Amino acid sequence: MGRMKFLCDAERCIECNGCVTACKNENEVPWGVNRRRVVTMNDGVPGERSISVACMHCSDAPCMAVCPTNCFYKTEEGVVLHDKDLCIGCGYCFFACPFGAPQFPNGPAAFGDRGKMDKCTFCAGGPEETGSKAEYEKYGSNRIAEGKLPACAEMCSTKALLAGDSSTVSDIFRDRVLRRGKGLEAWGWMTAYGSGDQQREQKREREGQK
Template sequence: MPKKFLLDMYVNRCLRCGGCMAVCKTHNRTPEGVHRIRVITFDEGEPTETNMPMPCLHCNEPPCMYVCPTKAIYKRKEDGIVLVNKDTCIGCGYCLMACPFGAPQFEKGTFGNRGKMDKCTFCVEPYEQKDEQGRLIQREPKPRCAMVCATGHLLAGDADEISAKLRERVGYRMSRGVEKTFLTF
């Protein structure tokens, strides 16, 4: 089953506590300005205020992969994780323009332009992909952002598992609290 992120917009809404962003930076050691996940807020201060953590959603048909001129972006066969090979990335920024979610991130590079692309790896690789001996560092696909998400808003894992979890959660709320929900509106 492909690995996916899922956002619960129904019950456990995001509080923008920043745990995901902070743990990502701690765990993956991304430099300043590179956020593999970041929280977007819209309608701040309005009754419709919504916060959304936006990691890479590891699309089934990733636009970034299609537009990458050097095939640096690839989707792993075994679990569908979209990764970037920094050896072949030339930092053109085309993926940034093509991604609907703003997942590709760039550190400040030469001439004040962007550096190589970095993106969410489902925690399988840190920012410095290689160790001292030049071997690729590989870790379990267990995103720390979803593990620390204080509200459980951000779900990660196999697509069928997390969708079942969300379905259960929403159903529970709808069946137990529906009258009370009406009371307040």
């Protein structure tokens, strides 16, 4: 097994927020905290694109690097998790994360009143006995130990959000892109995030050059 990753296919995401709801329900995430959220680019413009964002379980995670109490660890499958008993709520991980994944529920912690950091666990629980009440209350559901995938990806109605071993996920995405039969514009920024108008303009420019 390689590394567990999320991949969101912007061509398929319909901004239904089903993943956000599934995560919130599965893990009983506290008020004010969203481990996952849907970000829309060119909102309101025809051809707008949405992607679902949560912790990306970075291979070289900046949150791990900056944590003053060293409460982060990476599992054998590449899932970045943390020990809430050690977290002092300093917020360094929040500033270091480029995706805004670490969230703070407001509450008592050793440092300020942000509370202990909460983030996506890839539905892999945390450093407590697997399936225990303590694990569920602190970190949420441990679906990975049940041989399942994160609830957000499994709930996704259009299967825009994929989760699992990076090689399997990239295989699925590669096959989809080939089936779309777009040719050169199958990959890249414009395909992922550009509006319909921008894509059509790009195509016209390319055809004009021929």
